Amino acid sequence: MRRRPQASEAEASTEKAEKKSENSEGSKSEARAGGKRGSVSGWPLLQSVLVVWPYVEQQRGYKVRVFGCALLVTVSEFCKLYITLAYKALLDAVSQVSSEDVNGLLLPVLSTLLWYLGMKTAEQTASCFLNYLLVPLLEEVGLSVGVHVLRHAHALPPSYLQGKSTGELSSLVSTSRKSVKDFLYKLVYFVLGTSIQGTLTLLALLQHGWRFVAMVFVTCASYMFISSNMTVSLTENRVQMTSQERQYDGDITDAFLNLHTTRVFGAESYQLARLSRTQEALQACIYRHFRGITILALLQMAILNLGTLCVAVSALLQMQQGKMTAGDFALMMGFMLELRAPLSSFERDYRYQRISQTAIEELNQFLQRSPVADSGVEVVFQEGQLQYDAVSLSYGEGLAVMDISFRLPGGSFTGLVGSTGAGKSSVLRALFGFPEVKSGRILIDGQDVSRCSQSSLWSLTGYVPQSCALYRDTIRANITLAAASAGSSPDELEERMHSVCRIADIHDFVETLPEGYDTQLADQGSSISGGQRQRIAIARALFRQPRILVFDEPFSALGAETSQSILLQVREHLPQMTFLLVTHKLLHVTGCDTLLVFDGGRLVAKGSHDALLSSSDVYASMWNAQPTR
Ligand SMILES: Nc1ncnc2c1ncn2[C@@H]1O[C@H](COP(=O)(O)OP(=O)(O)O)[C@@H](O)[C@H]1O
Ligand SMILES: [Mg+2]
Incomplete structure (x- = not known):
C-alpha cells in the first residue's frame, strides 16, 4: 500500500481542506479549477512544474533534495513490487513443506522470509528518509514563495496595486504558498509514485499473460475515467454549494446586524422569508452533492470488485490447468489489493492536483506582470522649486x-x-x-x-x-x-x-x-x-x-x-x-x-x-x- 509521510503539512492541509468543504481558499480555488477539465496531465502540469522549479532551483541543496526524493520514491516502489513477489515466493515455499521433509525445505522458506523482511525494511527506510527530506523542503519552498510574491509586489506599478485589495494580495500569497507545497508533494507521490507503481505492476503482470494486463488496465482506466468525469461535476456543484452557504451566512450576519431595525420596522417575516429562500437553495445543493458522492462511491466499488473478480477467476482457471501456483494466485490478489489504495485516493489526489495547478497558474500570471524599472536620472535637488x-x-x-x-x-x-x-x-x-x-x-x-x-x-x-x-x-x-x-x-x-x-x-x-x-x-x-x-x-x-x-x-x-x-x-x-x-x-x-x-x-x-x-x-x-x- 502507498505510504505517505505522516508529518506532511501539505497532506495535512489537503486533508483539512477536504474535510472542510467550506474552506474558503480551497473553495475559491475549486471555483477556478471547476471549469478546467483534465488539466492534471500534459501541458498544464509541465507549465506548473516550470513555475515551481525556480523556487526549487534557487538553492543547490533544494535541487539535490528533490532528486533525492525522486530516487527514494523509485526505490520504495521497486521495494513494494519485490515485497509482493517475495510474499508469493514465501507462499510457494511454505506450500511445498511436507511433514516428511521439514528440515530439507526449511532453508528455502527461511531465505525467502529474509528476502521478504529485507525488502520491507528497505521500503520502510526509504519512506522514512523520504519523509525527512521532503517535508522540510516543502515548507522552505512554500515560505520562499511568500517572500518572492512580496518582492514582486514591491516592484509593480502603483496603478496595479491600487486596483487590488489587500485581501486579494494576501490571499494570493497564502494560496500560492499552500499550492506550491501541495503541488510538489503530489508531484512526488501522486504523479511520480503512481506512474512507477503502475508501470511496474503492468510489467509484472505481463509475465502471466496479456489477459491479466488487459483486465487490470481496463479496471484502472474505467475507474479513473468515471472518477475524473464525475469529479468535474461534483466540483462545480460544490462551488455552487459554497456560494449558497456564503449567501446564507451573509443573510444571517445582515439579519443580526440589523436586528434593531427589523424590530422597529416589524420586518421579521421579510427577514425570515429571505433566509428560508437561501436555505432551500442550499439544501438542494447539499442533496445533489451527497447524491453525487454516493453514486461515485458505488460505481468505484463496483468497478474495483468486478475487476478483482475477473482477475481471481482467470487465476483460478490457470491454477486448474497447472499454469499457476497458489503463490501466483496470491500475487494476483496482492496486485489488486495494492491498486485499491492509489485508486481510491485518485479522485482526491486528482482534485487537489487540479486546485494546486490552478492556483499556480494564477501565481504565474501575477509574476508575469512587468515590474516598473526604477530607471531615470537622480533628481538633483537645488531649492525645492x-x-x-x-x-x-x-x-x-x-x-x-x-x-x-x-x-x-x-x-x-x-x-x-x-x-x-x-x-x-x-x-x-x-x-x-x-x-x-x-x-x-x-x-x-x-x-x-x-x-x-x-x-x-x-x-x-x-x-x-x-x-x-x-x-x-x-x-x-x-x-x-x-x-x-x-x-x-x-x-x-x-x-x-x-x-x-x-x-x-x-x-x-x-x-x-x-x-x-x-x-x-x-x-x-x-x-x-x-x-x-x-x-x-x-x-x-x-x-x-x-x-x-x-x-x-x-x-x-x-x-x-x-x-x-x-x-x-x-x-x-x-x-x-x-x-x-x-x-x-x-x-x-x-x-x-x-x-x-x-x-x-x-x-x-x-x-x-x-x-x-x-x-x-x-x-x-x-x-x-x-x-x-
Ligand atoms: N484610486 C482612485 N481610482 C479612481 N478614481 C479616483 C481614485 N482616487 C480618486 N479618484 C477620483 O479622482 C477625483 C479626485 O479625487 P481626489 O483627488 O481624491 O479628491 P480630493 O482629495 O480633493 O477629495 C475624484 O473624482 C475621485 O473619484
Ligand atoms: Mg483627498
Whole structure:
C-alpha cells in the first residue's frame, strides 16, 4: 500500500481542506479549477512544474533534495513490487513443506522470509528518509514563495496595486504558498509514485499473460475515467454549494446586524422569508452533492470488485490447468489489493492536483506582470522649486484632474483647498507616480519627474497620506523605516526620532507607555487612537528629513490647537522645506504663501488668503462656511 509521510503539512492541509468543504481558499480555488477539465496531465502540469522549479532551483541543496526524493520514491516502489513477489515466493515455499521433509525445505522458506523482511525494511527506510527530506523542503519552498510574491509586489506599478485589495494580495500569497507545497508533494507521490507503481505492476503482470494486463488496465482506466468525469461535476456543484452557504451566512450576519431595525420596522417575516429562500437553495445543493458522492462511491466499488473478480477467476482457471501456483494466485490478489489504495485516493489526489495547478497558474500570471524599472536620472535637488505645467491626471478611464498649472518656489508653504473629490489628493499623489500624468509635466527644480528615478524622488519627499496605515510593528520601527540606509549612528537616529516626535507632538505620549518607543502596535496601528496614528505618520515623514513635505489632511483626527501647534513647529524647524498641505480647516492655511483652490478637478484660483477672499467666489464661500472661525 502507498505510504505517505505522516508529518506532511501539505497532506495535512489537503486533508483539512477536504474535510472542510467550506474552506474558503480551497473553495475559491475549486471555483477556478471547476471549469478546467483534465488539466492534471500534459501541458498544464509541465507549465506548473516550470513555475515551481525556480523556487526549487534557487538553492543547490533544494535541487539535490528533490532528486533525492525522486530516487527514494523509485526505490520504495521497486521495494513494494519485490515485497509482493517475495510474499508469493514465501507462499510457494511454505506450500511445498511436507511433514516428511521439514528440515530439507526449511532453508528455502527461511531465505525467502529474509528476502521478504529485507525488502520491507528497505521500503520502510526509504519512506522514512523520504519523509525527512521532503517535508522540510516543502515548507522552505512554500515560505520562499511568500517572500518572492512580496518582492514582486514591491516592484509593480502603483496603478496595479491600487486596483487590488489587500485581501486579494494576501490571499494570493497564502494560496500560492499552500499550492506550491501541495503541488510538489503530489508531484512526488501522486504523479511520480503512481506512474512507477503502475508501470511496474503492468510489467509484472505481463509475465502471466496479456489477459491479466488487459483486465487490470481496463479496471484502472474505467475507474479513473468515471472518477475524473464525475469529479468535474461534483466540483462545480460544490462551488455552487459554497456560494449558497456564503449567501446564507451573509443573510444571517445582515439579519443580526440589523436586528434593531427589523424590530422597529416589524420586518421579521421579510427577514425570515429571505433566509428560508437561501436555505432551500442550499439544501438542494447539499442533496445533489451527497447524491453525487454516493453514486461515485458505488460505481468505484463496483468497478474495483468486478475487476478483482475477473482477475481471481482467470487465476483460478490457470491454477486448474497447472499454469499457476497458489503463490501466483496470491500475487494476483496482492496486485489488486495494492491498486485499491492509489485508486481510491485518485479522485482526491486528482482534485487537489487540479486546485494546486490552478492556483499556480494564477501565481504565474501575477509574476508575469512587468515590474516598473526604477530607471531615470537622480533628481538633483537645488531649492525645492515645484512646478506643474498643464498637468492632466487619469486613474484609467477619463481625466480626474485637468490642465493644472502652478509654480511654487523652494521653501514655500502652500495650501491646497477645495471640496471633496475636487482633485487635491490626486495632484499630490501624481508626484509619486499614481495617478498617471496623461499630459503636461511635473518639474522639481526644473527636472521632469517622469525622467527621474522614483527612488531618488522618494528620498527627497516626506508624505503623510490621507489615511495613514501603520505597520504591525513597534512605534520605533514605524518611524525609522529608512534608518538602515540613512548612514547615521544609532544614537543620532534615536535623537532624530525624539526630535521629530516632539515636533509631531507625540513624544510625551510615547514616553508614558510602559515600553515607550518599543511598544508594539496592532494591525494598521489600531491599538492607538486616530490622532496618535496621524502624529506618528507625521513623525515618520519628518524623520526622512525631506526637502519637499506633502501633508494630505493630516489633522482630520486632531483638535484645532494641536494641529496649529504641530504646523508652527514643522515650519519653525524646517524653514527651507517646500511644504504642501491639503486641509479642510482653512484656519490652518490662512498664513500660507500661496493657496491653490480646486473645484471639479480643476485649479480655479490661486493666491494669498486675503487676495482670494475678494477674487474667488469658491474660496470666499468655503471660508464663510467654516464652522470654527
Ligand atoms: N484610486 C482612485 N481610482 C479612481 N478614481 C479616483 C481614485 N482616487 C480618486 N479618484 C477620483 O479622482 C477625483 C479626485 O479625487 P481626489 O483627488 O481624491 O479628491 P480630493 O482629495 O480633493 O477629495 C475624484 O473624482 C475621485 O473619484
Ligand atoms: Mg483627498
